[in-house]
Amino acid sequence: MTGSTITLDEKPMSSHAILARVLNRSHQHDSLVGTIAEQVGRDIIAGRLAPGADLNSVELSHQFDTSRTPVREALMLLEKEGLVEIPPRRRPRVARLSIGEVREIYQVRAHLYGLVAELIVANASDEAINSLRPHLQAMQTAARAGDLDAYFWPNVAFQDTETAICGNAVVRRILDSLMLRMLQLRHLSLSQPGRLQESLVDHERLLRAYYERDVALAIALKRGIVLRGLAAIERSGWTGATPRSESGSQDDPATAEWPGDEGT
Amino acid sequence: MTGSTITLDEKPMSSHAILARVLNRSHQHDSLVGTIAEQVGRDIIAGRLAPGADLNSVELSHQFDTSRTPVREALMLLEKEGLVEIPPRRRPRVARLSIGEVREIYQVRAHLYGLVAELIVANASDEAINSLRPHLQAMQTAARAGDLDAYFWPNVAFQDTETAICGNAVVRRILDSLMLRMLQLRHLSLSQPGRLQESLVDHERLLRAYYERDVALAIALKRGIVLRGLAAIERSGWTGATPRSESGSQDDPATAEWPGDEGT
DNA sequence: CCACAAACAAGTGTCGACACAAACCCGTAT
DNA sequence: ATACGGGTTTGTGTCGACACTTGTTTGTGG
Numbered sequence: 403m404t405g406s407t408i409t410l411d412e413k414p415m416s417s418h419a420i421l422a423r424v425l426n427r428s429h430q431h432d433s434l435v436g437t438i439a440e441q442v443g444r445d446i447i448a449g450r451l452a453p454g455a456d457l458n459s460v461e462l463s464h465q466f467d468t469s470r471t472p473v474r475e476a477l478m479l480l481e482k483e484g485l486v487e488i489p490p491r492r493r494p495r496v497a498r499l500s501i502g503e504v505r506e507i508y509q510v511r512a513h514l515y516g517l518v519a520e521l522i523v524a525n526a527s528d529e530a531i532n533s534l535r536p537h538l539q540a541m542q543t544a545a546r547a548g549d550l551d552a553y554f555w556p557n558v559a560f561q562d563t564e565t566a567i568c569g570n571a572v573v574r575r576i577l578d579s580l581m582l583r584m585l586q587l588r589h590l591s592l593s594q595p596g597r598l599q600e601s602l603v604d605h606e607r608l609l610r611a612y613y614e615r616d617v618a619l620a621i622a623l624k625r626g627i628v629l630r631g632l633a634a635i636e637r638s639g640w641t642g643a644t645p646r647s648e649s650g651s652q653d654d655p656a657t658a659e660w661p662g663d664e665g666t
Numbered sequence: 667m668t669g670s671t672i673t674l675d676e677k678p679m680s681s682h683a684i685l686a687r688v689l690n691r692s693h694q695h696d697s698l699v700g701t702i703a704e705q706v707g708r709d710i711i712a713g714r715l716a717p718g719a720d721l722n723s724v725e726l727s728h729q730f731d732t733s734r735t736p737v738r739e740a741l742m743l744l745e746k747e748g749l750v751e752i753p754p755r756r757r758p759r760v761a762r763l764s765i766g767e768v769r770e771i772y773q774v775r776a777h778l779y780g781l782v783a784e785l786i787v788a789n790a791s792d793e794a795i796n797s798l799r800p801h802l803q804a805m806q807t808a809a810r811a812g813d814l815d816a817y818f819w820p821n822v823a824f825q826d827t828e829t830a831i832c833g834n835a836v837v838r839r840i841l842d843s844l845m846l847r848m849l850q851l852r853h854l855s856l857s858q859p860g861r862l863q864e865s866l867v868d869h870e871r872l873l874r875a876y877y878e879r880d881v882a883l884a885i886a887l888k889r890g891i892v893l894r895g896l897a898a899i900e901r902s903g904w905t906g907a908t909p910r911s912e913s914g915s916q917d918d919p920a921t922a923e924w925p926g927d928e929g930t
Numbered sequence: 931c932c933a934c935a936a937a938c939a940a941g942t943g944t945c946g947a948c949a950c951a952a953a954c955c956c957g958t959a960t
Numbered sequence: 961a962t963a964c965g966g967g968t969t970t971g972t973g974t975c976g977a978c979a980c981t982t983g984t985t986t987g988t989g990g
Binding site: 947959 | 961963964965966967969970972973974975976977979980981982983985986987988990
C-alpha cells in the first residue's frame with residue numbers, strides 16, 4: 403500500500419466543494435480549464451497520480467477531448483497551487499514533496515493559524531463561532547467510532563471554517579493553498595496511533611477558548627494542533643521518497659503511476 | 667501627482683534583479699512569457715499602468731510582437747502574483763487594491779516577518795547576518811541625505827535578504843508575492859514625514875537584535891517595522907480609490923491610463 | 931431630446947498546425 | 961556486455977484562425 407490513500411470520491415459533498423473552491427478561485431466553475439484543473443487536482447490529492455508522474459499536455463488533452471491550450475492553463479493553475487511542477491521545456495510532473503519542505507510549510511501554517519485564531523477571538527461573532535460546532539460534533543462521533551475517514555473531512559471543514567470566519571481573505575487564500583498540498587500528509591498524520599483522540603481534545607479545548615475569547619490560549623492551542631500534526635508525520639517515518647527504488651540519488655523519475663492499489 | 671511614483675528605471679541593478687527573481691520563479695528568464703510578465707509587471711509597479719487600466723491581450727501581443735498565447739500566460743502569471751485581475755470572459759485589468767485588503771496583507775506580513783525574524787535568530791549564521799549590513803549602510807547614508815529613492819531599494823533589499831537567509835523557502839515565496847503588490851504602498855509609506863528616520867533606527871536595532879540572538883526583541887521589532895509601515899499608509903490618507911471620479915459606486919472603470927505625469 | 935433595440939466592433943476562449951527541444955531507441959565500437 | 965552517438969519519436973512553446981461573448985455605436989421610436 404502507498405501509505406494512506408485518501409478516499410475522495412466516497413464523501414463528495416464536503417471534499418468536492420472545498421477542492422472546487424480552492425482550485426477555481428479565479429476561473430468560473432463551468433469553465434473547461436476549471437474542470438480539468440479540478441479533476442487532475444483531485445487525482446493528485448487522492449494519490450491516484452503519484453508524485454513525479456508525467457502530466458504531458460497532449461495525453462491530457464486527448465483524455466479530456468480538448469485542445470492543449472486549456473490543459474496547459476489548468477496545469478499552470480495547479481502549479482500555482484504547488485501540486486504540479488512545470489520545468490521549462492520539460493514535461494509537467496506531479497510535484498514531489500520533501501520532508502524539508504513539509505517542515506517549512508508546517509512552520510508557516512502554524513504561524514498563520516495563530517493569526518487566524520487571534521483574529522477569530524478578536525473579531526468573529528458568537529454566531530460565526532457557532533458555525534464551527536457542527537464540524538466538531540461530526541469529529542466527535544467519528545473519533546468515538548475510531549473512523550479515520552469520517553473524522554478527516556469534518557476536520558478539514560473545521561479549519562476551513564476557521565479561515566473563513568477570521569475575516570482575513572489574504573491569510574485564507576494562503577492557507578487554502580497550503581492545505582491543498584498537505585491533505586495527503588494530514589491524512590497520514592491522523593492515521594498515527596492515538597492521533598485522532600489527541601486532535602479531538604485539542605479542538606474541543608480550542609472551541610472553548612474561542613467562546614471565552616481567550617486569545618493567548620486559542621493561539622497556543624491552534625499552533626499546537628498544527629505542530630502536533632507535523633510531529634505525527636515525523637513519527638510516521640514519512641520521507642517523501644518513493645517507497646521502493648532507493649537507488650542512491652533522489653531525483654530519479656520514479657515509477658510513473660502507482661500500480662494498482664485501489665480501494666481503502 | 668499620482669501620490670508617489672516609484673523610480674524603477676533609475677536604479678536597475680537591484681530593483682530589476684529582485685523583480686525578475688520574483689516574477690520569473692517558474693519560467694526561465696529568457697522566455698517570452700517571462701519577458702512580457704516582467705515588463706508589464708514593472709509598468710504596474712512603477713505606476714505607469716494605473717489600477718483598473720485595461721490589459722487586453724491583443725494590444726499587448728501587438729506591442730510585444732508576439733501571438734496572444736504567451737501574453738495570456740504572462741497575464742495569468744501576474745494574476746497569480748496579485749498584480750492583475752482576469753475576470754472570466756472579460757478584459758484583464760491592473761488589480762486595484764482596497765484599504766481593507768492592504769490591512770489584511772500587512773497583518774499577514776507582520777506575522778510572517780515575525781517568523782522570519784525568529785528563524786534568523788535561530789538558524790542564520792553570523793556571516794549570513796553580515797550580508798544584511800551593506801544594505802543597512804546604504805539605508806543609513808540615504809537617510810542622512812534625506813533621499814527617499816536612495817533609501818527605498820536598499821530597504822527592499824534588506825528585507826529580501828532577511829527572507830533569503832531565514833532558510834524557509836515557503837515563507838520567502840509568500841512574502842515575495844506580497845512584497846510585489848505592496849511596493850508602491852511602501853514607497854508612499856516611507857514618504858510620510860519622519861518615516862525615514864523612524865524606519866532607519868528600527869532596522870539598526872533589529873540588526874543588533876539579530877547579532878545578539880535576541881528572539882523576542884527581533885520578533886517584536888520586525889513586526890513593529892511592518893505595522894508602523896501600515897500606520898504610515900493610514901496616516902497618509904491613502905484609500906485606493908482613484909483620486910477624482912468619486913461617482914457613487916466603486917466599480918467604475920476609472921481612467922484607463924494616467925494622463926502624463928512622468929518623472930519624479 | 932432621451933430611451934431602447936439592433937447592428938457592429940472588439941476581445942476572449944479554444945483549436946489545430948508547425949518549428950524546435952528533449953526523450954527514447956537502436957546500432958556501433960570498444 | 962556495456963558505453964557512446966546518430967536518428968527517430970514524442971512533447972513543448974508559439975502561432976494564426978475561428979466561434980462566441982461583451983461592449984459600443986448607430987438607428988429608431990417615444
